[in-house]
Amino acid sequence: xxxxxxxxxxxxxxxxxxxxxxxxxxxxxxxxxxxxxxxxxxxxxxxxxxxxxxxxxxxxxxxxxxxxxxxxxxxxxxxxxxxxxxxxxxxxxxxxxxxxxxxxxxxxxxxxxxxxxxxxxxxxxxxxxxxxxxxxxxxxxxxxxxxxxxxxxxxxxxxxxxxxxxxxxxxxxxxxxxxxxxxxxxxxxxxxxxxxxxxxxxxxxxxxxxxxxxxxxxxxxxxxxxxxxxxxxxxxxxxxxxxxxxxxxxxxxxxxxxxxxxxxxxxxxxxxxxxxxxxxxxxxxxxxxxxxxxxxxxxxxxxxxxxxxxxxxxxxxxxxxxxxxxxxxxxxxxxxxxxxxxxxxxxxxxxxxxxxxx
Amino acid sequence: xxxxxxxxxxxxxxxxxxxxxxxxxxxxxxxxxxxxxxxxxxxxxxxxxxxxxxxxxxxxxxxxxxxxxxxxxxxxxxxxxxxxxxxxxxxxxxxxxxxxxxxxxxxxxxxxxxxxxxxxxxxxxxxxxxxxxxxxxxxxxxxxxxxxxxxxxxxxxxxxxxxxxxxxxxxxxxxxxxxxxxxxxxxxxxxxxxxxxxxxxxxxxxxxxxxxxxxxxxxxxxxxxxxxxxxxxxxxxxxxxxxxxxxxxxxxxxxxxxxxxxxxxxxxxxxxxxxxxxxxxxxxxxxxxxxxxxxxxxxxxxxxxxxxxxxxxxxxxxxxxxxxxxxxxxxxxxxxxxxxxxxxxxxxxxxxxxxxxxxxxxxxxxxxxxxxxxxxxxxxxxxxxxxxxxxxxxxxxxxxxxxxxxxxxxxxxxxxxxxxxxxxxxx
Numbered sequence: 001x002x003x004x005x006x007x008x009x010x011x012x013x014x015x016x017x018x019x020x021x022x023x024x025x026x027x028x029x030x031x032x033x034x035x036x037x038x039x040x041x042x043x044x045x046x047x048x049x050x051x052x053x054x055x056x057x058x059x060x061x062x063x064x065x066x067x068x069x070x071x072x073x074x075x076x077x078x079x080x081x082x083x084x085x086x087x088x089x090x091x092x093x094x095x096x097x098x099x100x101x102x103x104x105x106x107x108x109x110x111x112x113x114x115x116x117x118x119x120x121x122x123x124x125x126x127x128x129x130x131x132x133x134x135x136x137x138x139x140x141x142x143x144x145x146x147x148x149x150x151x152x153x154x155x156x157x158x159x160x161x162x163x164x165x166x167x168x169x170x171x172x173x174x175x176x177x178x179x180x181x182x183x184x185x186x187x188x189x190x191x192x193x194x195x196x197x198x199x200x201x202x203x204x205x206x207x208x209x210x211x212x213x214x215x216x217x218x219x220x221x222x223x224x225x226x227x228x229x230x231x232x233x234x235x236x237x238x239x240x241x242x243x244x245x246x247x248x249x250x251x252x253x254x255x256x257x258x259x260x261x262x263x264x265x266x267x268x269x270x271x272x273x274x275x276x277x278x279x280x281x282x283x284x285x286x287x288x289x290x291x292x293x294x295x296x297x298x299x300x301x302x303x304x305x306x307x308x309x310x311x312x313x314x315x316x317x318x319x320x321x322x323x324x325x326x327x328x329x330x331x332x333x334x335x336x337x338x339x340x341x342x343x344x345x346x347x348x349x350x351x352x353x354x355x356x357x358x
Numbered sequence: 359x360x361x362x363x364x365x366x367x368x369x370x371x372x373x374x375x376x377x378x379x380x381x382x383x384x385x386x387x388x389x390x391x392x393x394x395x396x397x398x399x400x401x402x403x404x405x406x407x408x409x410x411x412x413x414x415x416x417x418x419x420x421x422x423x424x425x426x427x428x429x430x431x432x433x434x435x436x437x438x439x440x441x442x443x444x445x446x447x448x449x450x451x452x453x454x455x456x457x458x459x460x461x462x463x464x465x466x467x468x469x470x471x472x473x474x475x476x477x478x479x480x481x482x483x484x485x486x487x488x489x490x491x492x493x494x495x496x497x498x499x500x501x502x503x504x505x506x507x508x509x510x511x512x513x514x515x516x517x518x519x520x521x522x523x524x525x526x527x528x529x530x531x532x533x534x535x536x537x538x539x540x541x542x543x544x545x546x547x548x549x550x551x552x553x554x555x556x557x558x559x560x561x562x563x564x565x566x567x568x569x570x571x572x573x574x575x576x577x578x579x580x581x582x583x584x585x586x587x588x589x590x591x592x593x594x595x596x597x598x599x600x601x602x603x604x605x606x607x608x609x610x611x612x613x614x615x616x617x618x619x620x621x622x623x624x625x626x627x628x629x630x631x632x633x634x635x636x637x638x639x640x641x642x643x644x645x646x647x648x649x650x651x652x653x654x655x656x657x658x659x660x661x662x663x664x665x666x667x668x669x670x671x672x673x674x675x676x677x678x679x680x681x682x683x684x685x686x687x688x689x690x691x692x693x694x695x696x697x698x699x700x701x702x703x704x705x706x707x708x709x710x711x712x713x714x715x716x717x718x719x720x721x722x723x724x725x726x727x728x729x730x731x732x733x734x735x736x737x738x739x740x741x742x743x744x745x746x747x748x749x750x751x752x753x754x755x756x757x758x759x760x761x762x763x764x765x766x767x768x769x770x771x772x773x774x775x776x777x778x779x780x781x782x783x784x785x
Contacts, residue, residue, distance in 0.1 A: 047446070051439040149530055149556075159539050159770060160481070160532035162461050166777065178465030256434060258461045260532050262559045263434060300439060303429070308443075314429035315389030315398075315657075 003351040019201055025348075036190055041183035049182040054255045055296045057189040058247050063276040063288035064200045065243025070274070071282035072204050073236035074216030075125050079137035081269035082144030083241050085261050086114040087248025089154050092163040095176075095253065096156055103168040103176060103253065107192070110249040111242040117144075118241020125233045129219075141270050148261040164258040176253045185254050192250060196243050201285045203239065212236050213283070244273075279329055281341025290340035298325055380421040380692050383408060383677060384428060384444040386454045389657070391431040392560035393456075393585035395615040396666055398657055400455055401427070403670020405656035406649050410641075411678060413648040418681050419691040432585070434458050441466060450698040451475055451677050457533035468492050473699040475680075477673055478503070478609050478632055482536055485732030486771035487703065488782035494702050496676070497724050497733035498632040498758070500582075501766060503608045504537035505758035506630055506737040507580050508544050510606065513753075520549040525576040527567065527583065527591060530556035534582045537608075541580075543762050561587025568594035581607045588616035592624055602626035602742075609737070612749070613666045617742045625744035628752075629665075630737045633672040633721040635749040637663030641671070641716030665740070665749055672721060679715075680705045703728055722755045728784035735763060 003024045010016040020026040044053065062080060069075050090110035095103065121140040125133050148154045155163050167177030174180045175188045203209055211232045214222035223229055252259045259265070272295060280291020299321050306317035336343045350357070387401030388394060408423045417423050426447060428440035437459035441452070452467060452474045454460050460480035467474045468491075476484065476495045484493035498506075512519055526541055528534030538554060545552040553574060555567045561583065568591075571579065579600065583591055588611045595605055603626040607616070612629020642663070649655055650662070661667040684693045684701025693701070705726045712720050722736035735758035740749040775782050 047442040050442045055435065149558075159535065160457075160461065161535045162458075162532045164461065164465075178469035256438065256462060257465060259434070260458060260461075262531055263458050266559065303439075307428075313389075314387065314427045315394075318390040318429045318431065 003348070003354070005352075019205075033194070036194075037187070041187055044182050044186055046182050049186045050255070051300055052297060053186055054189055056292055057186075057193040058250045058255055059273065059276060059292040059296050060193050060289050061196045061247035061250070062244050062273045063280060063292045064196050064285060065240045065245075065247065066273050067277045067280075067283065067285070067288045068200060068204065068212070068243070069236050069240035070277055071284065071287070072209060072216060073212040073233065073240075075122070075233060075236060076130065076134040077137040077240070078134050078267070078270045078274065079121060079140035079144070080244055080273040081265040081267060082141040083114050083118055083244040084248030084251060084269060085144050085148055085265035086117045086241075087111060087245030088252035088259060088265065089148050089163065089261070090114060090245065091249035091253050092156075092165070093154065095166060095168060099166070099168075102170060104170060106168075107246055107249040107253065111246040114245020114248065115238040115242040118237045118244070119234050122234050122237025122241075125237065126230060138267075138270075141267055145261050145265060148265075160260075162258050162260050163252065165253040168253075176257065178257070180254075189250055189254060192246060196246065197285055197289075200239075200243065204283075204285070208235065216283075275329070279332060279339055281339030281344075284339070284341035286344060287339050287341030290344070294328075294340065295325075298328070381418055381423045381681060382426065382444075382448045382450055383423060383674075384426050384440075384447070384449045384452060386428055386430050386437060386440050386444075386452060386456075386459065388430050388432045388456070390429060391433070391585075392562075393432040395589075396585055396610065396613060397432065397455065399613065399615075399661040399664050399666035400670040400673070402655070402657040402659070402661045403667040403672075404453070404674045405670075406645060406654075406667075407671045407674035407678070409649050409654050409656070410645055413652065413654065414644060418678055419685040421691045430454070430456065430459060432456050432458070434462050437462060445470055445472060448695075450681065450693065450695050451702070453477070453673055453677070455479065457481075457536070458531060461532055464490070464493065471699075472695045473702055475673065475677060475702065477669075477676065479533065482732075483767045483770035483774060485730060485767050486782070487726075487728045487731035488784045489771040489775045489780055490731065491728075492699060494726065494731045495733075496705075496726055496731065497707070497722050498735050498737050499732055500533075500536040500608070501540040501763045502732075502735035502737055502758035503630050504540040504580070505544060505735070505763055506739075506756050507606045507608075508541070508548065508550075509756050509759065510628075510739050510753065511578050512548065522550045522578070523553065523574065523576040524550050524578045524580060525553045525555055525571055525574065527555045527557060527571070527579055527581045529561065529583050529587055530558045533584065533610075537580075537582055540763060540766060543766065544759070547759075547762065557583065557587055557591070560585060562590055564590050564594050568598050568600075571595075571600065572598040578604045578606065581605070581611045583607065583611045583616075588613075589619045592617055592620045592627060596620045596623040603628060606630070606739070609669075612740060614664045614747075614749070615666075617744070618747070622744045624742055627742045629740050629742070629749075631665065631740050631749075631751075632737045633668055634717075634719065635665050635668060635740055635751060637668075639717050639720065644716060671717075675715060675717065675720075676705070676707070677702075679707065679711070702726060703731070732767075735760065 008023045020029050066080050069077050087110045090113040091106050094106040094109055124136040155161050165176040167174055173184045175184050211227045214227050215232045219229055276291035276295050279294055281287025302321045306312045307314055385404050388397035408425050412423050426444055430437040430440050457479050460476050473492050478498055480495055482499040482501045484490040484495050541552050557564055557567055581591055605627055607629040609630045617624040617627055680702040683704050684697045685691050687700055688697045703726055707724050724733035736755035738751055738755045739753045741752045743750050
């Protein structure tokens, strides 16, 4: 009834090719943005930021990054944790080496460093595919964690091997360190998340994204029609690692404040982000958000319902959490093998016809 | 993005959290994950002591105790969630029982003004209260542990360890790396050769490490392990026939769960401790009457008298005594976190006090001051008796080498103060 193209006339190509061609979708998107930027910062407290919004926003960036590589370019990667570590350690080294430069640029530079490292570890993708590539990126994961544990220069020779984020400000407002305000860190991460999503969305529907998808769908055919696999694959690794690096830098500097590489960026992190992408939907920006929300927010929600709401023992709740999340993952993937994004797509398709489906 | 709406619904659940009691001692426990073997007994002991105070004395100074428990799984992200979820309940003191989470929380508790006690763990230089006013790590810390282990080796070797080989097997994390600097200083002082063998989280696979140890043939092995890593290490040591009485664990590598899997072969394994072991104390009679027999015991109730359960009791006892001290200082029974801090800074543990609590000679005596948030660094050595299936204390409390440890603490805390723009002060 409300959700349809009919009557929504486009008079220019720009209008016709916008991200949300349906009016209702577009207004919903603006509404979410206005809420996120103008309402949430005023009502948010420490718990909501540190337990819910910040992990959600940061993992969303990581999932967007990995989605570009796995979902759009078809290169399986298990090195996400390692690349996040590159972002975090890069950010730390920059923050301590150039304390006068704004943290905003440090985080982008950390993304740049990660992009370079990503390209380096993406080189094997030119020769190997599928499971074999997954193993090669697994090597990146273990090597990078080992490196940051092994070489004291990366953690500035601190006795514990931990890196801790010093206090840094943006326009005089603290965004890292101990004395941050909830709204400041939230907005800081939100800006990065929204920018990443917009950049990723526009990259993936442009020429570059089409090249990636051509490689994903059939690399030999792509080569025949003139896509250079070297450029396409390595650019996917670079762009993907750039976003993953930004998420790693935010994860360390803004969210946790102190990390040790083995615990924060271990193989579990790689799997977590990969699962976000798979559950959310391969090759979909919305899917990255949905997957991150599913895997970050659901455990917190379950914990609050089971422990705070029902008063169950914490260990029982923690074990049940695994079972429920696991069961839901299986249920969702059986119902819709292409992830939450596809579920959403089907729902929209039905909404267009509603209430007269025949 | 739609998912956010679902999370907003969560707000209602959050608001209906546990009822606000007067004295809140949150328990950041981990009863799941690879470190649960250590987390469960500690959490049980911590909870049972507070239950006892509630049942027997009606709380502390007439104020009931509330102990919201939060599962961290030894994971820093969950630790942050737990901290944020409990800090607004009026939490008086945190004991995260995880060095990783401790590092995470140091800036947060300092900014929020909530004290944190990390007995035998965490950031060692927190002992300097002039730099870390909200952190306490009495009665002993990692560097004390390393030094006491070396002192014990010196005793065994008749005071000369020149050219002996000592290997440190450690959890490759902030926790395991803590003693390295102290051991390096000690090796310079006493002339032993130190070699370092890291084990990555969680430590279920240590074949290569122990192969290296078998090749190196060290005279002693010191272990800084936790969770599943401990039992694997002890089993591997048994497999390479390393003499158990030359194998010394830190207090986190000295629980029943660590030695039992290796069976009789683990007999003679040594571990440090900063409190007494076993259940032969009058307090256990009270616990039986007021807690166990009433069916109020935390968890499965099968950990009573184990080393880590005792550590949980001890940790709870220390903060309960600090709360009493705070109540005396400020003359109010409903204390705030800031008053709690004053109580912790004025805490004095004496022989008489411990005896009156039903825990005679349970831990070392110490007096907390602003300059010294970490006690006097006394620890004892326990040895596993596999036949009797119990830990036996084989030494008295030994003081760590303050000549080595103190300057290191001074240097590290001052470096922290400089990095973070803190002016150390004790006023």
